[in-house]
Amino acid sequence: METLIEMQDIAKTYTTGGVEVKALSHINLQIKKNEYVAIMGRSGSGKSTLMNIFGCLDTPTTGRYLFGGKDIQKLNDNQLSEIRNQKIGFVFQSFNLLPRVSALKNTELPLVYTGISPSERLKRATEALKHVGLGNRLHHKPSELSGGQRQRIAIARALVTQPALILADEPTGNLDSKTGEEIMALIQELHQQGNTVIMVTHERYIAEHAARLIRLKDGQIESDEQAIV
Amino acid sequence: MNLFENMTLAFQNLKANPLRSSLILIGMAVGIGAVLHVVVLGEMTQKNIKERLEKLGSNVLSISPGFSWRHGQRSSTKTVNLTWDEANDLMTQSNVITGTVPLYSGGGDVAFLDKTWSTQVTGTTPNYKVINNDHLIEGRFFNQGELDQRARVCVLGATVYEKLFKNGSPIGKTIMIKSKPFQVIGLLEAKGESWSNPDDQVFIPLTTAQGRIFGVDHLSGILAQMRTAQDYNEALFDIESTLRRNHRLTDELANDFRVRRQDFFLATIQETNKELAQFIIVIALVSLVVGGIGIANVMLISVTERIREIGIRRAIGAKKIHILIQFITESMILGFLGGLFGITGGLIFNHFYIGEDLSLPLQWISYSFLICAGIGIVAGIYPAFKAANRNVIESLRYE
Known part of the structure; x- marks a missing residue:
């Protein structure tokens, strides 16, 4: 399989209040297309920072990050925005939907910035929402929907651009376990349909859904193993 | 994202805070209404004096x-x-x-x-x-x-x-x-x-x-x-x-x-009247500037309230320019609506107060709209830049 992501000796250092904090160091990894990777670690282990770098929301202090063969550090803010827009679908723990607009509008938002025509947007957003099982909730606002349904909107929004990578940051963190399982099943399904998924979690049983598990500790990779299927 | 969508979005956001939006609109409306009123009165007096000068016998x-x-x-x-x-x-x-x-x-x-x-x-x-x-x-x-x-x-x-x-x-x-x-x-x-x-x-x-x-x-x-x-x-x-x-x-x-x-006497009155009108226009303009500051203030609050939204939009692919345009459009619409209300109010007021429909202010009406929209844009620039340049990760985490 083709390589989608390659990290070469990535390090990330923050300076807060004059003190340097090493969030990540010596991160080397490759992720191929259609992999399903879970990243685990305690809070403070650097998994959020890693996630931000994966998602091109942040750039590493040193090292090389290749996304689809492109060196991310050489891109400017606009180009990074384009990558986030077209190549990456985000699913957040707290859903991060726009509260005042409908499921449909939320879902088509990435396409708005891609510059796709309104009619095409409507079509694709409707399809994406049907795909996640919300075909009958198109015009509901997030506040009128349950947590699980909200996360489904977020997943539909992540899918709508047909991205190369779906990044899920604690996707079940704000859901009860039953709803969480449903969302995990949906993500599983997306993976089986050919999507590349990277998921951050600190729950063992959630991580077990993935085919590959990377553990982080103190900003370094502690283990990187394929699950035994 | 085209202009129409930006406008629609701006209207939605303004509607989300009706009280705040309408208060600031009133401020703007009063300002532009005052300007327009003074202009109309001034022009009328000028017209009056001119007519009388002509009656007096020219030259x-x-x-x-x-x-x-x-x-x-x-x-x-x-x-x-x-x-x-x-x-x-x-x-x-x-x-x-x-x-x-x-x-x-x-x-x-x-x-x-x-x-x-x-x-x-x-x-x-x-x-x-x-x-x-x-x-x-x-x-x-x-x-x-x-x-x-x-x-x-x-x-x-x-x-x-x-x-x-x-x-x-x-x-x-x-x-x-x-x-x-x-x-x-x-x-x-x-x-x-x-x-x-x-x-x-x-x-x-x-x-x-x-x-x-x-x-x-x-x-x-x-x-x-x-x-x-x-x-x-x-x-x-x-x-x-x-x-x-x-x-x-x-x-x-x-x-x-x-x-x-x-015509010396009337010419003197005319001069004085012109100066007075200019003076009042300056005062009225000050109230417009105050209106503009009001818009800037509202936009700053709006940016702060919507940090999370900015983060979401940026994360899923909005460029800085998109955010910039979004907020500037919003403040421009605030200015424009203020102008609309002010002008409408001013015309209604003129109609009943002076009891005369004036043909003259048409050019001033278009100026007023431009001025108001301009004030809106200028007032929105700083807040919009603030919004566009926010750190994406921090904005996403903002509670």
Whole structure:
């Protein structure tokens, strides 16, 4: 399989209040297309920072990050925005939907910035929402929907651009376990349909859904193993 | 994301905070309404003054006697030194003076039946009506024949008519001027006051005034009409040189006559009025600036409230420019709506308060919209930049 992501000796250092904090160091990894990777670690282990770098929301202090063969550090803010827009679908723990607009509008938002025509947007957003099982909730606002349904909107929004990578940051963190399982099943399904998924979690049983598990500790990779299927 | 979508989005966001949006709109509306109102009032006054200037007779200089010189001494009284011949001289000696009218005016009582009114009796020539741009409501002005015959005919100013007749046609009636009977042949249209009241006069042939009423052979004034208002300096020079030569004034002596422009008084008012209007416009503009600061303030609050939204939009692919345009569009719409309400309100107010629909402000209406939208844009720039340059990760985590 083709390589989608390659990290070469990535390090990330923050300076807060004059003190340097090493969030990540010596991160080397490759992720191929259609992999399903879970990243685990305690809070403070650097998994959020890693996630931000994966998602091109942040750039590493040193090292090389290749996304689809492109060196991310050489891109400017606009180009990074384009990558986030077209190549990456985000699913957040707290859903991060726009509260005042409908499921449909939320879902088509990435396409708005891609510059796709309104009619095409409507079509694709409707399809994406049907795909996640919300075909009958198109015009509901997030506040009128349950947590699980909200996360489904977020997943539909992540899918709508047909991205190369779906990044899920604690996707079940704000859901009860039953709803969480449903969302995990949906993500599983997306993976089986050919999507590349990277998921951050600190729950063992959630991580077990993935085919590959990377553990982080103190900003370094502690283990990187394929699950035994 | 096209303009229309940006507008729709902006409207949605403004609707989300109706109270805040409408408060700031009121501020903006009051500002632009005030500006527009002042402009309209100013233009109206200008128009008014211009009309009155036209009625007064344009390009007319008034020459009156001044202090005379005897043996190098200035006399203590104004001495009569203008003659009918001189009035004719002025016209022949100057290229820019197209006509002159000799005048003799004096106070006198006029009476009709039991009513008496103390007014000014002015003897002049038929040309007076032409130069002064006078219009008759009824009847006619006296003619050259009546002037030659020292006829006892008179034309009434509006005030005199008001005092003696009040209503009904005065034509053909006989009134007493300084106890002598005169037949009324015309009634003049009112001109309105300037430094004196030109309507409080009764006009008779100059020959009649000099010979039958006042018993004099000189003039109390000459009106001289210039070709155009631009000829003022040349006309003044011609008048001065002709009269000084006639009066044998040596170089060291000052003029023994005075020349002034008929429209001087109104021109002064016009100037003052302009300055006043400009001053008020500045004040009104200040209120617009305050409105603009209000918009900037609201936009800053709005940015702070929507940090999370900014983070979401940026994360899923909005560029900085998208965020920038989003917020600037919003503040532009605030300004524009403020303008819309202000202008509508202003026009309604004008309609009821002044009771007149004005054709003039159309250009000002478009200016106002531009100004308001401009203020909105300027006010939105800083908040929008703040929004666009926020750190994406921090914005996403913002609670």
